[in-house]
Amino acid sequence: MLLAITAGGVAMEILDGHHHMSVIEGFAHSGYTAKGKRDNPDELExxxxxxxxxxxxxQRAIIGPAYQYLLPNGVADTAKINDRLAAFRxxxxxxxxxxxxACEPRQGDAALEEISRCKRTLGMAGVMFHSxxxxxxVDSPWMRNCLRAIVDEGMIPFVHSHHGDQLEAPWRxxxxxxxxxxxxxIILDGLAGYEETELFYDVVERTGNLAFDTGMWSGGARKVSExxxxxxxERLIFSSNLYSYPMGxxxxLMVEELTGSDLTDAQKRDVLALNLYRVLGQRPLGERRIRG
Incomplete structure (x- = not known):
C-alpha cells in the first residue's frame, strides 16, 4: 500500500528522478521463488x-539504465537495454x-543513431551517462557529440558526477x-560527497543550467536545508538512486529527510516532483489514482 506523504494536510506527489534497471550478467541473483520456480526478470523487477x-x-519514477551490462555486440546490446527500459515504462x-x-559515447556514429531511435521510436525523455x-x-569529444544529438532531439541529459572520480569531476x-x-x-550523485558539494557550490555561481539530484546524500534534513x-x-531534484533486484x-530515508527539512511546503513540492516536471517540459501528473 502506498504510504501517503503530506504537508499541511495535503498529499504531495513524488516523482523519483534516479532509478537504475539492468541485469548484471554473471553477478545477478537467480531470482528463484520459495517454490523453486524462476521469476520472470521483469515481473520480479x-x-x-x-x-x-x-x-x-x-508514486512515480523515471526508469533508467545501469551501466554494468555486457557489450559483445556493441550498439545492439545497448539497443536491447533501451528496448527493455521502454517496455518496462x-x-x-x-x-x-x-x-x-543508455548511450555509449565510444560507439561513435552508432551512438548518435541510437539516441535518435530512442527519441523518435521509443519516445524516451532523456539519456543517462555514467562515465x-x-x-x-564526461567532457570527451565523443560525449560532446552525443550531447549535441541529445539537444537536437529535445532530450534531457542525466549526467553522473560521482564523488572522487576524475572521469566525472565537477570541473569537467x-x-x-x-x-x-x-x-x-540533471547531475546525479554530484552532491553526495563533501568535497564535490563544495566544488559545485562554486560551479553553480558560474553556471545557470545545472540541477542536482538527492541520490546518495548523507547528512539528513540539515543537508537538504543547507x-x-x-x-x-529550484535546482534540486528528489531521487532515491534505486537499483535493480535485489533492491538496495x-x-x-531521503523522503523523510526532505519532508523533515525546514523548506516550506511549496518548496518541498517543487523538490519532490515539480522541479523535475519543469525540466522535462511536462505537466505534473498529480495525485491521480495509481492502478494496481
Missing part, C-alpha cells in the same frame, strides 16, 4: 521496485511515466554546462 516505492510514499505508465536511455563505468571522460561537468548553456543538465540555501531549492533498500 516490477514487483520489488514498486514495493520499495510504495513503502517510501513514492509502457507496462505501467501510471508509476513509470518516463524512461531515459566512470563507460571508459571516457562545468565545461559541458558552459558549452551547452541553453540545456539543463544545499537549498546555498544553491536554491526497502524504504527511502
Amino acid at each position: 516490477h514487483r520489488t521496485r514498486v514495493a520499495a516505492m510504495e513503502a517510501s510514499g513514492i 509502457d507496462r505501467d505508465r501510471s508509476r513509470f511515466p518516463f524512461a531515459i536511455a 566512470r563505468l563507460q571508459g571516457c571522460y 561537468v562545468e565545461r559541458l554546462a558552459k558549452e551547452f548553456p541553453n540545456t539543463t543538465f 544545499v537549498a540555501k546555498r544553491i536554491g531549492h 533498500y526497502k524504504r527511502s
Whole structure:
C-alpha cells in the first residue's frame, strides 16, 4: 500500500528522478521463488521496485539504465537495454511515466543513431551517462557529440558526477554546462560527497543550467536545508538512486529527510516532483489514482 506523504494536510506527489534497471550478467541473483520456480526478470523487477516505492510514499519514477551490462555486440546490446527500459515504462505508465536511455559515447556514429531511435521510436525523455563505468571522460569529444544529438532531439541529459572520480569531476561537468548553456543538465550523485558539494557550490555561481539530484546524500534534513540555501531549492531534484533486484533498500530515508527539512511546503513540492516536471517540459501528473 502506498504510504501517503503530506504537508499541511495535503498529499504531495513524488516523482523519483534516479532509478537504475539492468541485469548484471554473471553477478545477478537467480531470482528463484520459495517454490523453486524462476521469476520472470521483469515481473520480479516490477514487483520489488514498486514495493520499495510504495513503502517510501513514492508514486512515480523515471526508469533508467545501469551501466554494468555486457557489450559483445556493441550498439545492439545497448539497443536491447533501451528496448527493455521502454517496455518496462509502457507496462505501467501510471508509476513509470518516463524512461531515459543508455548511450555509449565510444560507439561513435552508432551512438548518435541510437539516441535518435530512442527519441523518435521509443519516445524516451532523456539519456543517462555514467562515465566512470563507460571508459571516457564526461567532457570527451565523443560525449560532446552525443550531447549535441541529445539537444537536437529535445532530450534531457542525466549526467553522473560521482564523488572522487576524475572521469566525472565537477570541473569537467562545468565545461559541458558552459558549452551547452541553453540545456539543463540533471547531475546525479554530484552532491553526495563533501568535497564535490563544495566544488559545485562554486560551479553553480558560474553556471545557470545545472540541477542536482538527492541520490546518495548523507547528512539528513540539515543537508537538504543547507544545499537549498546555498544553491536554491529550484535546482534540486528528489531521487532515491534505486537499483535493480535485489533492491538496495526497502524504504527511502531521503523522503523523510526532505519532508523533515525546514523548506516550506511549496518548496518541498517543487523538490519532490515539480522541479523535475519543469525540466522535462511536462505537466505534473498529480495525485491521480495509481492502478494496481
